[in-house]
Amino acid sequence: MSERDHDYEDAGLVAGLEIHQQLDTATKLFCDCPTELREPEESSRRFTRYLHPTRSELGELDDAALEESRVDREFEYLAYDTTCLVEEDEEPPHRLDEEAMETTLEIAQLLDARPVDQANVMRKLVVDGSNTSGFQRSTLIATDGEIETEEGSVRIEDLLLEEESAKRVEETEEGVRYSLDRLGIPLVEIGTSPDIRSPAQAREAAERIGMLLRSTGKVKRGLGTIRQDVNVSIAEGARVEIKGVQSLDDIDDIVRTEVGRQLELVAIRDELAARNAAVDQPEDVTEVFAGTDSGVIGGALSSGGSVMGVRLRGFDGLVGREIAPNRRLGTELSDHAKRHGAGGIFHTDELPAYGVTEGEVADLREAVDAEPEDAVAIVADSGETARTAIGAVADRARAAVAGVPEETRGANEDGTTRYLRPLPGAARMYPETDVPPVKPDRSEVETPELLTEKVGRYEREYDLDRGLAEQVAYGRRMPVFERAVGEGVDPTLAATTLESTVTELRRDGVAIENVSEEQFAGALALARDDDLPTGNVGDLLSALADAPELTAREAVEREDLGGASEDEVREAVREVVERNEEQVHEEGMGAFSGLMGEAMGALGGQADGEAVSAALREEIQKRS
Known part of the structure; x- marks a missing residue:
């Protein structure tokens, strides 16, 4: 039987998910440093640490931390001009970030989860170097949620607010090098109950949770901002936690392959026993x-x-x-x-x-x-x-x-997994004494509109076709679209710019990721005010990608992308009509289509089509 042909009910598959999503807040969870990522070359200084496990309040040592400590490694950290003493573990953490808490409570409502009466920050022992302190701060915010899938409901056990770990840069001869730009970014962890019974249901559940998270409009987007861990076991196997599944497309393959791996290990066990x-x-x-x-x-x-x-x-x-x-x-x-x-x-x-x-x-x-x-x-x-x-x-x-041993494994790019460490236990959790408890307040938290609901609204209110409406609603620039439309930009222009135009530019090698939301909004506002011909929007975005320090208006001026004035449009149209006066007398408005193209060409694409059309109709009517 191939790995794609298992009878999952017969195998006794039980699976659950842990979804980790970075929040798009202005500052980090326990300090006022920005949440922007940096390049390692921007690092201004470095320091090193050695980390060792400590015993819990009950005097126990966590197995995963103990094994990690047996590998003697030096951890080097890249610090930046924005790095503070909290990130270096030279100063106690500040209070829990209010913006992160509010977003987490919105997510709780979307998951139909019940907030705890009091949120207590805990320390989770981590000695792999990914935290300068040797632990990760984690806070339980809500429990007892639920989502629906085609194969039945999946319960949400817990929703936690955590600090993101440092970014692993590379292995060194002495140990591991980390970058501190990512450390401390607010991160929500959503854990499901082991209610999943097939690879397809695992993927659907992850997609549903991902959609709910993006519906807030307050989560980071892009590679590495969301990670899925999958817990998998079969009847004769053991619980295995698979870390770091980067893509939703990989989840069903990961579950399918892990079931096959455990079945093979069970068969080997039986042969060894014989x-x-x-x-x-x-x-x-x-x-x-x-x-x-x-x-x-x-x-x-x-x-x-x-x-x-x-x-x-x-x-x-x-x-x-x-x-x-x-x-x-x-x-x-x-x-x-x-x-x-x-x-x-x-x-x-x-x-x-x-x-x-x-x-x-x-x-x-x-x-x-x-x-x-x-x-x-x-x-x-x-x-x-x-x-x-x-x-x-x-x-x-x-x-x-x-x-089959219980263990934590890492996801490989080919859908297989590799051993990382033993499963962690309760011995690695203990209270954080430097941060006071927080009482979650849902009274002023509004439930966000779901992305599925946005799609329908975009179709009804903005007359977008289904495909374009889905692209915009699920796209990473959905907040820019909503802002632009709210400021009077034509919805179709905003949608096609943010999706179709951006896709074309990316295919042409334009570094469109360099263009900020503010620059996108500025470009669309210029087109709305006829200060930028719609045909030049792509050129403007390309210019901004090469010069991200400029505002949209500054780039228009530097690249001479602005629209012709009303007088320039009328003058150009008048000259076109006069050159073709005989045709106008003979055909009247029948000459419009041919002359429209000539007029747009005469203006070199520097005028809005609607303005040229209006002026041309007026001139033809004068001579008809």
Whole structure:
């Protein structure tokens, strides 16, 4: 059975979602710094930190944080001219941002969720370097919501307001480099109950939540501003949290592939049980590879490293078994080795290869007393890295004997997933003592108009066709459209500019993302006031993309895109009619179409068509 053909009811699929959405507020959640993203090259200074886990109020250590701390890494942070002491964790956080709270309460209403009586800020232990403080601040705002899908309702367990993490820039030799521009941006997390029973329902639920979020008009748009985590389990499997699903289009594939992966792991578990499988303790097998031709192993040994191996009893043929597209059980073992600094593993299901000879494979088997039904995995690296990595490999192999391990995994671009860390537990949450509690007040919060409702209104009130109405309502520049129409701009002009014209410019390589909402609004206002011919709107937007520091009016003046004056229009039309006076006398208004094109050409596109049309009709009537 392929990964696309599972009987999800028979498999016992249970899934839930965690949607993380950045809010488009003026300032960050616990300080007054702006929420604009910066380029790493703009960084004005850097500093480093080492983070370590702390025990909860009950004296417990979170498993995920503990494993993270075993990897000794330095975290470097890029700071900017806008970075403050709160972001650097050198000053206590300020009060919870009121704008973020108000938007979160709007979202609660759209989810039909009930706000809590008192919102208490909590610290969530995170020691992967993504927070300078070693924890993320998170606040429960509402519970007990619900959305509808074609396959039934999906309950909303909780709605939280959190601070966004720092942006991961790159891996360094010492550890990880982060950028602080993103740290602290208000973020809502929406968690559903495990009510989802198919990949299609998971995608529909995510789409519904996304639509509700965008309906507020107060969320950030673009790559990285919304992330979906998916929790998946099957009857004989285990709960797996898949982090960082960037696109809605990937959710159903992620769920489908994870179900297939767990089914394969269950099948491997059953086969291992039939073979009475077990995992030995790792041991040093460096002597086997003295004088090896393998570049990887030889490189490790020449640097003073070692080769550690582990006998996997009853695993022969199963380490190389595919459990997801282009991923095998051996890939899972390798992920755990990489987690501890190794480059990966070799195993006997794939050897001889990579410069390892048949003789070395035979000697390796003999060194660990492997029988024909056994497999052997090895790690070649520096002494300490090799030892910790092979220990992690052995632990993951033991988990395979038990079945499907509970864990947190990361989403890959091809729809598969990779191991990240153990599932976090309650031990990583404890109260934030620096921020006072907040009593959510819904009394003045208005329920936003849904995007689905906007589409219908745009059709009725503005006479937009369905397709264009949907593009505008669901588009990232919907607030610009509403503002422009409210200020008297023709709805069709506003809609086609913000959707069709923008799409054409982007296809032509114009960096349209450089144009701000204020510049879009300014361009449309100029067209409304006949200070900019509608035919020049695209040229103006292109000019603004190249010079985002200019206002729309300044760009019109610099590029000479402004419209001809009323007197210039009349003069040009008069000259066209006089040149074609004989035709006008013979045809009257029948000459209008031909002369209209000539008049627009004479004005070089610098006049509004309606103004030219009116002047031309007037001149023809005088001579008819």
